[in-house]
Amino acid sequence: MTAEGYAALDVEMKRLKTVERPAVIQAISEARAHGDLSENAEYHAAKDRQSFIEGRLAELEDKIARAQIIDVSKLSGKQIKFGATVNLLDEDSGEKSKYKIVGEDESDVKGGKISVTSPIARALIGKEEGDVVEVMAPGGAKSYEIVKVKYL
Structure with a gap:
């Protein structure tokens, strides 16, 4: 966490x-x-x-x-991993969104924090800026382009 x-x-x-x-x-x-x-x-x-x-x-x-506490400010790199803040573009609707990948106890979708075990986070882990990921959501498959990856 x-x-x-x-x-x-x-x-x-x-x-x-x-x-x-x-x-x-x-x-x-x-x-x-x-x-x-x-x-x-x-x-x-x-x-x-x-x-x-x-x-x-x-x-x-x-x-x-x-608890294993991870200092996100010391993380870096191009690949998405725990603690990354990711800007996404929904390829179907053109809607932009921003999520931080956090532990299960910290997740708050309305606050822009998604659990590392969520379907979207699992799809993002290991990917880089410019990649397109497909996420199986309850409403069907959604495609997102990874616009930016930061470690804050």
Whole structure:
């Protein structure tokens, strides 16, 4: 993953530990004060939220522990690989698009970040500027010309 993706996971983990976890503990204690727990919807909702938070924390801690951080600014070359920012031209519609190839946890198509495991990224890996790639998309095959490759 990129350093930016690692930082985002770390921020989420810290927020869950310092804000969400204490808030749900407070909510559980308030709900317990209302008495009978068997029919206490607030208590059950707070326990469900606590379960979600603890599960997400375990998932984040595992991902952070196994993360391999790649400094994209030190990458270069003509071939597209992880971390590349690629400008594409849709050969059918003439529409231009720009994507950065990132790890699965960082992907955000609306933000221009695609997962290295996505069909378009897999088609782009190993190609160079000027190449034309064909991507099998849910709506059918699409052809893109690689206009520019950068490592930011």
